[in-house]
Amino acid sequence: MEGLLSGFFNVLMSPFIMLILIVITLVLSITALISSLITVSKVAKIASRELVVEKAVEEAPEKPVKEPVEEKPAEVIKISGGFESLEDLATLTGLDSIFLFNLSGMPIDSYNMKEEEHVAASLADFISTLEKLGFPAEVVILKNGMKALLLKVKRIGDVEVCALMIGKPEIEVRVEEVKELLQAYVSDLVKGGRE
Secondary structure: OHHHHHHHHHHHOOHHHHHHHHHHHHHHHHHHHHHHHHHHHHHHHHHHHHHHHHHHHHHOOOOOOOOOOOOOOOOOOOOOOOOOOHHHHHHHHOOOEEEEEEOOOOEEEEEOOOOHHHHHHHHHHHHHHHHHOOOOOOEEEEEOOEEEEEEEEEEEOOEEEEEEEEEOOOOOOOHHHHHHHHHHHHHHHHHOOOO
16 A cells, blocks of 8 residues: 555656646646636726716706796605605605615615616625725716716625615715715614615
């Protein structure tokens, strides 16, 4: 048995076998490096396309302003004690959908959003990729006639709460104000103020 082990050890330690093992390791390392570079370049192209679309929309000539139509005054929602739901915040801001999630890809709360688990996982991965590439995690994306706002809302311990908000293009969204309102809402959630 010892002769078999020493013979096997001698074969493994031969310069030819060692050279083959080193070449195989080198080829595998180069292949992994190339595939990761290809993945990063594809993600960077996608992110740069979004930034180009955003810039093109910002530079587009403004449409002529229509005469305002008299409308009933909007219902005022009192903010002093926080919101009862994300629906209240959506009504106040004029947004169609609001979705809260964490960077682990778990949904927290939503209004008018489908496939929450899938969306949360995708958005968490998207934000993580943006940060790894050095892009800001807070971006406004304009596409397909909709306005989407993706931002980090609040850190609670080790958990970073983020939000995706979607509305019509004509809606004016003041990012800092909406962020403050969402922070108050998340604080209420953590305190257990919502029943």
